[in-house]
Amino acid sequence: MIRRYCxxxxxxxxxxxxxxxxxxxxxxxxxxxxxxxxxxxxxxESKELNVVFFGTGLPVYRRGDxxxxxxxxxxxxELTGYDRVMENxxxxxxxxxxxxxxxVFSEDYLSDFYESAFDGIMTGSSSAYVRFYDxxxxxxxxxxATVFALSERIYDYSTMNIIDPSSDTYVxxxxxxxxxxxxxxRTVYLSFVFENGNWFLDTPSY
Numbered sequence: 001m002i003r004r005y006c007x008x009x010x011x012x013x014x015x016x017x018x019x020x021x022x023x024x025x026x027x028x029x030x031x032x033x034x035x036x037x038x039x040x041x042x043x044x045e046s047k048e049l050n051v052v053f054f055g056t057g058l059p060v061y062r063r064g065d066x067x068x069x070x071x072x073x074x075x076x077x078e079l080t081g082y083d084r085v086m087e088n089x090x091x092x093x094x095x096x097x098x099x100x101x102x103x104v105f106s107e108d109y110l111s112d113f114y115e116s117a118f119d120g121i122m123t124g125s126s127s128a129y130v131r132f133y134d135x136x137x138x139x140x141x142x143x144x145a146t147v148f149a150l151s152e153r154i155y156d157y158s159t160m161n162i163i164d165p166s167s168d169t170y171v172x173x174x175x176x177x178x179x180x181x182x183x184x185x186r187t188v189y190l191s192f193v194f195e196n197g198n199w200f201l202d203t204p205s206y
Contacts, residue, residue, distance in 0.1 A: 029166035032173075035199060039173065039192060040157050042201040045104045047152060048090075050206040052097060053117060055150040057131065059086045060141050082133055082140035094118050094134050106193045106200040150206050151181035159187075169194040170202075 052058060060083035091097045098118075101110055117131045131145045159176040166172050170193050177188045191202040 027167045029162055029168060029171055032160060032162050035162075035171065035192070036157070036160060038199050039160070039190075040155075042104050042192070042199065043155060043190070043205050045100075046201055046205045049101055049104060050150060050204075052091070053101075053113060053131070054148045054206060056147060057141050057145065058089050058091060058139075060084060061086060063143075081143060083143050085139040085141055092139050094132055094139065097132065104201055106195060106202040108193070109200075109202050148206070151179040153177055153179050153188075153206060155188075156185070163189070171199075 063083065085092065091100070098114075119130065129142060129144075131142045133140045133142075154177060156176040159174075161174050163172050163174050170191065172189060172191050174187050174189055176185050178185045189203075190205060192199045193202040194200075
């Protein structure tokens with residue numbers, strides 16, 4: 001009886017150890033060498049999108065220009081409303097902006113500012129109103145959108161390290177960085193999430 005009891009206990013312990021080991025392996029963060037190339041790509045691609053969403057945005061026809069006055073490429077009065085985005089930009093529709101953003105940022109990160117960028121109130125002077133509006137012909141940009149004075153951030157990718165807490169589906173990194181406006185190097189922290197079969201940036205990078 002005692003032998004059977006001890007055998008059962010031993011079997012239980014072995015199963016428990018195996019289960020814990022499998023859980024540990026399943027949640028283990030990747031090595032930096034496995035994800036570095038993808039992370040660098042995401043950070044670099046995010047720079048242009050940061051400008052579109054948070055910085056100066058896209059080039060527009062300014063009010064008072066001859067072409068603006070002649071073609072009326074804005075609507076509402078001169079202090080509110082939207083200016084038309086120029087045709088020689090990378091994005092001519094909201095769908096094109098979203099398509100690029102969704103190649104870089106996680107779903108949760110995008111949902112945080114999609115409403116203010118695209119899906120809220122269309123007209124008015126408040127900076128909380130949508131930044132972009134498009135109709136069947138043109139893309140327009142809110143003349144009163146909040147604009148952050150972004151300076152391009154330079155990352156020293158040789159200093160990139162994975163830090164805790166991290167797992168096989170969510171990784172935090174540290175990396176040294178400086179901006180063109182401030183050459184002082186400092187350590188910044190970014191997060192990436194694994195979803196839909198790939199890694200995506202889950203935090204601001206500006």
